[in-house]
Amino acid sequence: MNEITQTPVLEQHKENVETKRERLSPINRRRWENFKRHRRGYWSLWIFAILFAISLCAELVANNKPFLVSYEGKWYYPIVEFYPETTFGGDFETETNYRDPEVQRLIKEKGGYMLWPLIRFHYSTINYDVPTPAPSKPTWMYSEAECKPAVEKKRGATSCADLDQNWLGTDTAARDVTARMIYGFRISVIFGLTLTIFSSIIGIAAGAVQGYFGGWVDLAFQRFIEIWTSIPTLYVLLIVAAVLPQGFFVLLGILLLFSWTSLVGVVRAEFLRTRNFEYVQAARALGVSNTVLMYRHILPNAMVATLTFMPFILSGSVMTLTALDYLGYGLPPGSPSLGELLNQGRNNLQAPWLGITGFFTVAVLLTLLIFIGEAIRDAFDPRKTFS
Amino acid sequence: MSGDALLQIKDFSVAFRQSERETLAVDRISFDVKKGETLAVVGESGSGKSVTGLSVLRLLPPSAHHPSGEILFQGRDLLKLTEREMRGVRGNDITMVFQEPMTSLNPLHTIGQQIVEVLEVHRGMSGNAARERVIELLTEVGIPEPAERLGSYPHQLSGGQRQRVMIALALANEPDLFIADEPTTALDVTVQAQILKLLKELQGRLGMAMLFITHDLNIVRKIADRVCVMKQGKIVEQGSVEEIFKNPQHPYTKALLAAEPRMQPAPSQPDAPTMISTEELKVWYPIKRGLFKRTIGHIKAVDGITLKIRRGETLGVVGESGSGKTTLGLALLRLISSEGPIVFLGKPLQGLKFKAMRPFRRDMQIVFQDPYGSLSPRMSITDIVSEGLRVHQPQLSAEERDRRAAEALKDVGLDPATRHRYPHEFSGGQRQRIAVARAMVLEPSFVVLDEPTSALDMLVQSQIVDLLRDLQKKRELTYLFISHDLRVVAALASHVMVMKDGKIVEQGPAEKLFKSPESDYTRALFAAAFSLEAEHAAKA
Numbered sequence: 001m002n003e004i005t006q007t008p009v010l011e012q013h014k015e016n017v018e019t020k021r022e023r024l025s026p027i028n029r030r031r032w033e034n035f036k037r038h039r040r041g042y043w044s045l046w047i048f049a050i051l052f053a054i055s056l057c058a059e060l061v062a063n064n065k066p067f068l069v070s071y072e073g074k075w076y077y078p079i080v081e082f083y084p085e086t087t088f089g090g091d092f093e094t095e096t097n098y099r100d101p102e103v104q105r106l107i108k109e110k111g112g113y114m115l116w117p118l119i120r121f122h123y124s125t126i127n128y129d130v131p132t133p134a135p136s137k138p139t140w141m142y143s144e145a146e147c148k149p150a151v152e153k154k155r156g157a158t159s160c161a162d163l164d165q166n167w168l169g170t171d172t173a174a175r176d177v178t179a180r181m182i183y184g185f186r187i188s189v190i191f192g193l194t195l196t197i198f199s200s201i202i203g204i205a206a207g208a209v210q211g212y213f214g215g216w217v218d219l220a221f222q223r224f225i226e227i228w229t230s231i232p233t234l235y236v237l238l239i240v241a242a243v244l245p246q247g248f249f250v251l252l253g254i255l256l257l258f259s260w261t262s263l264v265g266v267v268r269a270e271f272l273r274t275r276n277f278e279y280v281q282a283a284r285a286l287g288v289s290n291t292v293l294m295y296r297h298i299l300p301n302a303m304v305a306t307l308t309f310m311p312f313i314l315s316g317s318v319m320t321l322t323a324l325d326y327l328g329y330g331l332p333p334g335s336p337s338l339g340e341l342l343n344q345g346r347n348n349l350q351a352p353w354l355g356i357t358g359f360f361t362v363a364v365l366l367t368l369l370i371f372i373g374e375a376i377r378d379a380f381d382p383r384k385t386f387s
Numbered sequence: 388m389s390g391d392a393l394l395q396i397k398d399f400s401v402a403f404r405q406s407e408r409e410t411l412a413v414d415r416i417s418f419d420v421k422k423g424e425t426l427a428v429v430g431e432s433g434s435g436k437s438v439t440g441l442s443v444l445r446l447l448p449p450s451a452h453h454p455s456g457e458i459l460f461q462g463r464d465l466l467k468l469t470e471r472e473m474r475g476v477r478g479n480d481i482t483m484v485f486q487e488p489m490t491s492l493n494p495l496h497t498i499g500q501q502i503v504e505v506l507e508v509h510r511g512m513s514g515n516a517a518r519e520r521v522i523e524l525l526t527e528v529g530i531p532e533p534a535e536r537l538g539s540y541p542h543q544l545s546g547g548q549r550q551r552v553m554i555a556l557a558l559a560n561e562p563d564l565f566i567a568d569e570p571t572t573a574l575d576v577t578v579q580a581q582i583l584k585l586l587k588e589l590q591g592r593l594g595m596a597m598l599f600i601t602h603d604l605n606i607v608r609k610i611a612d613r614v615c616v617m618k619q620g621k622i623v624e625q626g627s628v629e630e631i632f633k634n635p636q637h638p639y640t641k642a643l644l645a646a647e648p649r650m651q652p653a654p655s656q657p658d659a660p661t662m663i664s665t666e667e668l669k670v671w672y673p674i675k676r677g678l679f680k681r682t683i684g685h686i687k688a689v690d691g692i693t694l695k696i697r698r699g700e701t702l703g704v705v706g707e708s709g710s711g712k713t714t715l716g717l718a719l720l721r722l723i724s725s726e727g728p729i730v731f732l733g734k735p736l737q738g739l740k741f742k743a744m745r746p747f748r749r750d751m752q753i754v755f756q757d758p759y760g761s762l763s764p765r766m767s768i769t770d771i772v773s774e775g776l777r778v779h780q781p782q783l784s785a786e787e788r789d790r791r792a793a794e795a796l797k798d799v800g801l802d803p804a805t806r807h808r809y810p811h812e813f814s815g816g817q818r819q820r821i822a823v824a825r826a827m828v829l830e831p832s833f834v835v836l837d838e839p840t841s842a843l844d845m846l847v848q849s850q851i852v853d854l855l856r857d858l859q860k861k862r863e864l865t866y867l868f869i870s871h872d873l874r875v876v877a878a879l880a881s882h883v884m885v886m887k888d889g890k891i892v893e894q895g896p897a898e899k900l901f902k903s904p905e906s907d908y909t910r911a912l913f914a915a916a917f918s919l920e921a922e923h924a925a926k927a
Contacts, residue, residue, distance in 0.1 A: 278760040282822070
């Protein structure tokens, strides 16, 4: 059938148009078109991009410091810079606690004002003004009577509306759930992305070497991977968690040890297939070295399978982190994490806002990633092009 | 139109829809096939001839539709039949044989099962009656020991035998019209001749009409009664074979007929220095068996070849597929390991490591058979062509490399302005030019040409042959020209070597070899390639 799309041999020469190097090759442009035609995936990509962009500037959305303080005719930027309390006429050399009513009064007296982010809590901020013991429900759900103790405690407050709003309530340590959700989303995605990128790099390299050289290298490596993947990840994590301090990079390293194998099979298969193609032979006849051959000639052809898998690896990574956090072997205590939120939700069934928030965030995040992944998979599917 | 027309195609078009773009593949053609005659449809790839064949059986993908025309078969318009009625036509009244016998048969069923299936579907035959009919059919298409062959799987048969089985399948229900879509293109010359003879015989015996689709004019001359010449979806000329070959009207037909490669081989250079020579070169693949992988024997792909090519000469290597000619080419360039000395410009190559080989690679290049497989689909052609410069002249700047690539493209007759495009935007002939440019950009002195023309149309073939000859003259190149197509070899080679099963059957200066071949094998090979032209010339 492919005969039909060819242009006749003799004619094509005549058109003498200088074609510029396109930013996207035609095949990629067609893929992008296909991706866009996949409405659900396309919209998911946009929603995900917007959510991720918001969470990337989480410091501007949810913080316990104002963007901007005007004090005695001068501008201060607490989010970026450190100002001791003495700057604003306080007593301590430590960083100003802008949430402190005393500091707020000092600034106000000098005719200054503060410009606050939408949510006045950092993920680590403990809200001491909660009307009921933590976990306390969203502020808008309190009746005036219930609010009373907190309103009385807070200077200048007259009703529930004057309290700092915990839109989704607080967790067991009286920290704002909304803030923790935003920061948790960010750390989940960043962790997932980093893990995906690093395990892809290692996996592609390993798969490439195995597929390209084949023979004994392939045989030995494959057996090694089989043994390696049979090590139970969770036990290793438990042991390592007992020895090393918990932290983002330690966790990343340990998970990386086991997650790089996911792409090896696909890449290896592509390399095994491609290495005998004539254009690879031709490049070899030109004297192109093995590394260059693998990188410039074969890898671009193996990238389709890799890119198709990537969104699914990403959602898998996010899920792994959430699961580990849920079990308490994930990020260090105190870090904002969706898994920890879910765990709190399970332990505090009387506070459904914890569980519901955790569930919806994880569900939305994973659903978006899966939709995007499906769209990418379809866009790369060569059979889809004629539909 | 006469009343005995079996198939009438009137004002018929096919268009393909591809994301809002319409491509007209067949443009208002009309022809008819009479009972018992053979009509050949000739044209280069992309001319719409296969599409025409497929649309008679309504086998086109759903993206195709017909803006105009009708296909009348025995008075019924096939385009208006329901899918159910159409199934009654396919395989019963009209049957088809495709180009590639490797993929046309189901590898998981025995050939017996596959033929019985057709008989069951259309005739309700089964059991012993079907078995007998299958044996009869296989005997008819010339398969030896048909009763034993019933249980064979397709991979146990040779390409020629597979094509015979395909023909048996197509003939099972004694069709009125037989469509053959390039049935011999994938086969060796000698096998090709046998299959054509078989088709002609069968047609005479069964009295069926044949629609023969091909790009090879020689085959047309051998088999057809009338010809349609197609170009870009249109029939530019039709008439009887005699008329068209003797007195072509349309310029395209004239060009097609004149497309025989010019016989102008490179002169023999008995005094020139030796470019490359080998002595008893062997490529043996071990056959290993058992638990400890003991070597129990060898597949001798190349078995003791001694050759010597002098500067400026062309050695043509001919032989059927599987004779080891490609392996020989790869071994000479040390792309696969071999035994026996290879001396290139006075220096021994055997045993050099990959890095040590690199300086030599500049002087020895290769052009492959398949212009679709030999260019990386993800590199623009300037990248493909300048890849060699990147390796051998890393000191060049990107602009300089680009300029050299553009020059090389100009040398092979391509517009350098198109150099940022990707391979799939070029036709087969243009791609082969790109592959030649890639080999030539390093200004090598020795080039292995591995069937550089066999995947191309006739017209393009002779263009590429001319190009190769010009380049050889201009740059004093030495070629090792591998081909199964003797006409092309005759057009280029100063020396010829005939190979069979990895061994040399015969070698010598081209003129002498072509005039008086000594071995039977060579004679058979030549007969298959040239005999029918000779016959025709005698008739004319």
